[in-house]
Amino acid sequence: MQIKLLVEGGDMKPGPVLSQKLGPIGVNINKIIQKINESTADFKGLKLPIELDINVSTKDFDIKIFPPPVSELLKKELKVDKGSGTQAKMQVANASIEQIIYVAKTKMPNMLNKDLKSAVKSVVGTCGSLGILIENKSPKEVELEIDDGKYDKEIQGEKIKTPDEKKKELEEYFLKIKEQQEKIIKQEEVKETETENKAEAEETKQKTNKNEAKKK
Numbered sequence: 001m002q003i004k005l006l007v008e009g010g011d012m013k014p015g016p017v018l019s020q021k022l023g024p025i026g027v028n029i030n031k032i033i034q035k036i037n038e039s040t041a042d043f044k045g046l047k048l049p050i051e052l053d054i055n056v057s058t059k060d061f062d063i064k065i066f067p068p069p070v071s072e073l074l075k076k077e078l079k080v081d082k083g084s085g086t087q088a089k090m091q092v093a094n095a096s097i098e099q100i101i102y103v104a105k106t107k108m109p110n111m112l113n114k115d116l117k118s119a120v121k122s123v124v125g126t127c128g129s130l131g132i133l134i135e136n137k138s139p140k141e142v143e144l145e146i147d148d149g150k151y152d153k154e155i156q157g158e159k160i161k162t163p164d165e166k167k168k169e170l171e172e173y174f175l176k177i178k179e180q181q182e183k184i185i186k187q188e189e190v191k192e193t194e195t196e197n198k199a200e201a202e203e204t205k206q207k208t209n210k211n212e213a214k215k216k
Contacts, residue, residue: 001025001053001054001055002051002052002054003022003052004049004051004052005018005021005049005050005052006048006049006050007036007048007050008045008047008048009040009043009044009045009046009047009048009068010037010042010043010045012033012036012037012040014029014030014033022054028059032052032061035061035063036050036063039063039065040065043076046068046072046073047072048066048067048068049068050065050066051063051064052064066110067109070107070122070123071083071126071130073103073106074095074103074123074126074127074130074132077095077102077103078092078093078095078132079093080092083129083130083131083132084130084131089184090131091133091177091178093132093133094132094134094135094136094170094171094174094177095127095132095133095135095170096134096135096162096170097120097134097135097151097154097159098154098159098161098162099162100123100124101120101154101155101160102160104120104122105119105158105160117155120151120155121143121146124139124142124146125139127142128140136173
């Protein structure tokens with residue numbers, strides 16, 4: 001018997017849904033939860049699709065864990081809560097090519113890509129939808145560089161560790177980008193407030209004119 005579940009990595013808890021699915025079978029629910037939490041500890045805080053294969057006769061079970069979506073892996077790796085809603089204006093992180101390769105390697109067993117290079121390109125594409133820079137550049141620019149072979153050495157060597165010096169440089173660059181973005185946000189907020197104030201003033205003026213017209 002197979003049961004599909006969506007669980008939080010390393011922090012699955014008993015609940016009514018689980019009891020309804022597993023209770024009638026007569027298996028040890030707590031034992032299953034413990035095993036799932038142990039198996040998914042590396043993905044703590046992420047939603048994971050899993051598949052339980054239960055032998056109804058013996059009560060034995062196997063757990064098949066599927067990696068979370070690429071977007072979730074990127075957010076975990078780059079320590080961001082959510083992607084940007086306005087990718088053209090706002091960026092949320094600055095990844096190294098090594099971090100992209102790490103995510104691609106993690107997810108590749110469940111991807112349709114024929115090799116690691118194409119998997120890396122797929123992850124780069126997701127960075128574009130989340131508002132994530134790569135190597136101080138836009139994902140589209142990095143995609144072209146991958147096609148040109150710029151990162152072949154890193155990809156073929158399956159390099160997943162970012163050198164400390166490089167990590168520092170990426171962080172410093174992104175801090176500057178973040179400061180610029182915050183300035184733009186403040187400027188837009190000021191303009192929005194001014195527009196609202198003008199609209200309110202115009203509305204008040206029209207009401208005043210109407211009232212004066214009625215008095216006449």
